[in-house]
Amino acid sequence: MNTSRKIMLGFLFIILGMGIANPAFAAGATVSGKVSFEGAAPSREKIKMAADPVCLGAHKDPVLSEDLVVNNGALQNVVVYMKDGLSGKTFPAPTTPVVIDQAGCQYHPHVFGIQVGQPLEIRNSDATLHNINAQPKLNKRFNIAQPTKGMKTTKTFDKVEIPVPFKCNVHPWMAAHAVVLDHPFFGVTGENGSFTLNGLPAGTYTVEAWHEKLGTQTAQVTVADGETKTVNFSFKAK
């Protein structure tokens, strides 16, 4: 391919990408599916919050660990995203931030996807100190204190990285994970284990599902414009 054609193509993809980011332009393909957990679901541990009365006081019921959540066979907190198939295309970072809130001494959400360059707004809704200790390997690390309720800090990531772990050292049970991607095609499974990636350019993709304890799985899929295809994943206890 000669250079001018490459530039032309790149230009086209930018236009396409912009079209996707614009909801009025709801064309494209869709990949959706379900993530399930095979076998008996392990029971979730009760978190001991006794070290901080503010945390303890924020909950009436016992708080359960979030690192492996299975509901009737559906696996929650899996990030599903396009791993391959978008190279050469660029997608401008949304200016709307992803918000991660520290409330009741837990991170909300517990896992999330975010685009390179997209603002991440970190909030503290608790009247106690949290430190947000992010230890990525490729992106810039940070460990910052949020001692007061209502405090907000904005950070961005400038490299693709899976995952970026977050923890709070004051409350050792607090952990969150970000999947940083250079495109907007990602989703996180909820209680029913399902995900939908829409507005995709037609093409052949590698879809990856990432879980903090169970690792990753991939699948291949080819979609045409306007088409919807189903991709399911199934994880086993490690």
Add this chain to the structure above:
Amino acid sequence: MCLSSSIRWVIGLGIVGFLGSPTPAFSDADLAAGKDAYEANCARCHGPTGAGDGPDAKRMFPKPRKLAEGIFKFRTTASGTPPTDEDLFRTLSTGLPGSRMPDFQRLSEETRRNLIAYVKSLSPIFKDQAPEPIDLGKDPGPKEASLAKGKEVYAQLGCASCHGTAGRGNGPSAPTLVDSWGSPIRAANLTQGWNYRAGSGVKEIVARMMAGIDGTPMPSYADALSSKEDAWHLAYYVHSLQETPHWNRTIEAVKAAGSLPADPEDPKWQEAPRTDLRLSSTVYQQGEIQPTSVNAIGVQAVYNEDAVLFRLTWQDPNESREDPPDAVRLFLLQDRRLKFQVGSLRSWPAGPDAPALDVCSWSAKQDSAREAEQMLESNDSEITSGAASSSRSQDSYADGVWTLLIKRPLKSFHPGGVTLSTKKPFLFGAVVFDGGNGERDRRRANSNWVDLVLK
């Protein structure tokens, strides 16, 4: 202001020169010289490529830094950004007390600068990111600083969650802290200024707090403070928590006028000089050092015709009464020359034929009398207990501090033991066990032998 750029440049140079800290552009020659100096002085701990895997590395806690990884604790820069050359220069010039990182004053300033160039070439972070120096604000001076305000800020910012209300490293989150390399780490004991890694001065405290200590749980508060003034009030407050240690090689027992003090808070103790002893350990498991937690013990002593009474005080982040309990043992040697026969307390007993030592032993175990015992001990498994002369003790634990009285008759219960007198100095040694840290047997913190003199 109307300065020509060249004048400004000259003034700039003048200031830099005045601070004695020029930051020259590092040439290739510097790097080569730095590499040689690194191999000669640093590689045995930090490893030849900066992987933290030198031959001595496992025997240290904290471990020598993996310089190639690019995580630096002691900076004046934003969290996650590399240190400035001056930060590194400071580390090399003053060392990191409380760790095995020595100071390199013996190397010329030029060599230290070359070393910095080489250290920076070991990790890509120096290419990928520029240091982002933090504006530390202005020192208001001790007269303007408000300790009351500082104390308020200390509470507001949650320093106590890790460092504890009194700064003794015993906050509610302290037992669970882990560093970025997965090793347990202690929140610094803020009352021990002598044990701060990177300086116990007010300015250094402001820097630590604003920049955080990367690779450890200690976060940056640069964006969390409502004003820079608050940082300085807080730093003056933290500085005021530091207690001056009385390092000494002699314990002077003073003669009691009348009866021996009845409890640790008796005003009579004010007349007994205090000696602080550094404690250390060298116990390894699979070649890795097993860190102990108590790093010093304060000793005072008074005596009368019958007995000597020791007042001991030491900092331990948690009170452990059971399995294993916190414990202390005091060792006495009849004669100074025995020191060479017995060897260091760290390695005692050296073997099955180690000489029997005279020991006063106390443990926090909550049994009926909670007594101290005098005994003759020949090695860990054989104990000859002198039950007849066990002595009453009083102890208390409050906010990270143990205070304890141990009374020992001047005369030994056993002819093989030590009978104390005013005639000559005796040798004294102490070992401390932090039960909460799993310390028992050889895993303990040991003092050196010091003189005990009955005045």
